[in-house]
Amino acid sequence: MNQGANMQRLLRHLKALIAFDTQNPPRKISADSLIFEYLRTALGESFESEVTDHGKGRVAFHAVRGKPRCLFNVHIDTVPVLSDALYPPLEMHIDDDKVYGRGACDIKGAVASLLTIAQTTDWPMALLFTTDEEGGEGCCVDRFIATGQCAPYEMVVVSEPTRCRVELVHRGYLSVKGEFQGVSGHSSERRSLSENAIHRMSRWIAAALAEARRADDDGLRACFNIGTVEGGVKSNVIADHASLHWSARLLPGQSNDEFMARMKQLDAAEFARWEIPFAGPPLPTGDNEPLEADSFARIQGLSIGEGLDFWTEASLFSEAGYPALVFGPGNIEQAHTRDEWVSLQQLEKALGGYRKMAGYHG
DSSP states (O other): OOHHHHHHHHHHHHHHHHHSOOBTTTTOOOTTOHHHHHHHHHHOTTSEEEEEEOSTTOEEEEEEESOOSEEEEEEOOBOOOOTTOSSOTTSOEEETTEEESTTIIIIIHHHHHHHHHHHHOOOOEEEEEESOTTTTOOHHHHHHHHTTTTTTOSEEEEOOOSTTOBBOOBOOEEEEEEEEEOOOEETTSTTHHHHOHHHHHHHHHHHHHHHHHSOOTTSOOOEEEEEEEEEOSOTTEEOSEEEEEEEEEOOTTOOHHHHHHHHTTSTTGGGEEEEEEEEEOOBSOTTOOOHHHHHHHHHTTOOBOSOBSSOOTHHHHHHTTOOEEEOOSSOGGGTTSTTOEEEHHHHHHHHHHHHHHHTOOO
16 A cells, blocks of 8 residues: 555544543543554454453553554653634644644544554554553553563654654653641731641742752753642631642652752742652663663664653663663643644654554564
8 A cells, every 4th residue: 555545544533532532631541442442453363452440530452453563652641722722622624734633642643653554564553542641640561560471572763753763761750749838817916927738838949949940960851840828718818728739850860759859958848748749750761771672773764863851651660670762752831732743754754663563573
């Protein structure tokens, strides 16, 4: 089948995939969601598939044909749609070279590419589709690894947008919630300066920003972001509570645990209770050098990038001892936007790259 026909097939899949509402939140995906029937039908009877529902919108769909060496991992959940989009988010629209739709870039374009390869070859192939990546959990991948289902595979390709370059290095991701306590009372009391929960949180924020700016020995710095802040009752009441949700993205070789320990020692941290909804390590993890993934990419003549600032589930596979790399169509700058898009050129390039990977049998 020629490349033009393959691209038309890919776009038909992408149109169907975008139409499935897989927004996360609200985490309404289950094993009965129609997208899994679509995947099962598209892959056909040559694939053996299994759907595992872990609850709370966390579903894994594992499909295998033959005895492949490589596992392709793709999350099919998306971030929520945004209002005032130029194009309806759950409909595919093509404008010049751009394909618009929620998930087109992150990462249903990759799903459509892999389904096209599965339909147009009879090669051994393994696919793991998950639905909790945008929820910041990694439960599906963690349990897939823990149950031994990853054991047959010698390489894992995580299909996030990398502009179709193989990426072997990326930052980690640490998500933390803090709840600061104060002592309520009338704002005329002088103790409001020291016992107001918002004042305490503000002191911690100032110290945290200074800590995040501190250069490491190699001159590189951690990414740190305070995403939400709330608290208090009204302006003339000493706030007895205040909360925030922050995240950090550390470099390979840096430790989430060590960073968190430093943050707990900052000014006013003793007045806070801390919760860590999610912590993902950088890639590669620990002493796991990406030599096998690097060799896998170079054998197939694929371009290798300079690393990613965002986190992917490749680090979960790496942490468990499986060689992993990241490769997919689109630029992360196009993901999570009001009018998300991926270029036709990138989809075509991804089709070629995934085809090389799927067709490699050592």
